Amino acid sequence: MIPKVLHFIWFGGRDFPALETRCIESWKRYLPDYEIKRWDETNYTSDDPGFAKAFAKKQWAFCADYARLDILAKHGGVYLDTDVELVKSFDPFLGHECFVGMESEQYMGCAIIGAQPGNEFMAKCLDEVRTSLVKDFIPMPKIFQYVYENNRFPSLKVYPRDYFYPYNPFAYPIKNLMFSDLTENTHAIHHWNYSWRPSVPERIVAKLKRVLSKNKFIK
Numbered sequence: 427m428i429p430k431v432l433h434f435i436w437f438g439g440r441d442f443p444a445l446e447t448r449c450i451e452s453w454k455r456y457l458p459d460y461e462i463k464r465w466d467e468t469n470y471t472s473d474d475p476g477f478a479k480a481f482a483k484k485q486w487a488f489c490a491d492y493a494r495l496d497i498l499a500k501h502g503g504v505y506l507d508t509d510v511e512l513v514k515s516f517d518p519f520l521g522h523e524c525f526v527g528m529e530s531e532q533y534m535g536c537a538i539i540g541a542q543p544g545n546e547f548m549a550k551c552l553d554e555v556r557t558s559l560v561k562d563f564i565p566m567p568k569i570f571q572y573v574y575e576n577n578r579f580p581s582l583k584v585y586p587r588d589y590f591y592p593y594n595p596f597a598y599p600i601k602n603l604m605f606s607d608l609t610e611n612t613h614a615i616h617h618w619n620y621s622w623r624p625s626v627p628e629r630i631v632a633k634l635k636r637v638l639s640k641n642k643f644i645k
Contacts, residue, residue, distance in 0.1 A: 428520040428540045430460045431503035435493050437466055437486040445619055446508040456512040463503070465493060472496060476556055491566050494539065495552040502543035509619035510537055510590075513612060523581035524548065526570065527590035529616070533567035534574065537616045538590045547579045590614045 432453055436442075442450075453462060470493055472478070480488040494505045504516060519525050524545045529535030541548045550573050551566075558564040574582065587594070592607040593615055608615070 428522065428525075428542050429501070429503045430457075430520070431501065432457065432460050432462045433465060433494070433497050433501070433503050433505045434462070434508050435465045435470075435490045435497075435505075436508065437481075437489050437493075438484065439467070442508070443619070445617060449509055449511045449617070452512045453506065456515050460504075460516075465497060470497070474556055476558075485563075488563055491536070491558075492552070492555050494536070495548050495555055498539060498541040499545065499548040499552055500543065502541055502545070504540040505538070506614075507537035507616065509617040511615045511617060513608075513615065516540070516613060519583075519613075522583045524579070525583040525585065527585040528587045529567060529591040530587065530594055532571070534570040534584060535591050535616065536566040536570060538614055545581070547573065547582045550577060586611070588612055591616050594618070 434450070450462070453460070472492065474492065477489060477492045480492070497503075498505055504519075519540055522540065524539075524541040524547050526534045526536070526539055529537070539548075551569055554564075554569045554573055555566070558569060574584075588607060588609045588611050590613065592609065592612050595618060
């Protein structure tokens with residue numbers, strides 16, 4: 427069973443915006459018997475060189491990518507981005523060894539991840555993120571998809587988009603209304619707040635690195 431622990435990461439010491447505060451309140455409302463564990467500079471660190479480099483540069487998005495997989499691989503539980511609103515209990519998913527959801531037709535999302543301690547998929551993705559931190563800063567959904575397609579994991583449950591990502595303003599030619607695609611399957615809504623999003627110059631540099639390196643994640 428996946429432990430009843432909700433993990434979230436908040437590097438940088440900023441105050442919580444209103445959206446994040448309300449989302450965390452929804453966790454308490456729908457999962458009252460789950461422990462909520464905050465990870466930040468005071469209780470999380472890693473000796474990984476790539477993490478240390480990203481941390482020194484205050485590249486919090488990349489630090490959070492590494493930390494969420496490391497934490498789940500070691501402790502198990504459910505990781506949630508702070509802009510994830512719950513609308514139903516997650517209890518039905520705890521019997522899986524690992525679960526994620528599709529955020530688009532092409533990629534799995536990484537804002538909601540559940541795993542038992544020592545899960546193989548988490549460990550393999552963490553290995554790829556370690557390489558990514560040193561080289562190209564590959565977005566996590568691409569890493570998830572690459573690892574899944576090149577290894578296959580029978581223990582991994584991948585849910586359709588409407589379970590966790592019913593609203594994706596970047597997946598369609600026009601933006602959908604936020605609640606237009608909710609279904610009876612919907613348990614969470616990712617609000618795409620991008621609180622960890624790198625600056626424009628950082629995103630340009632990362633994109634150039636990926637293109638010039640001709641890395642395996644680019645199709």
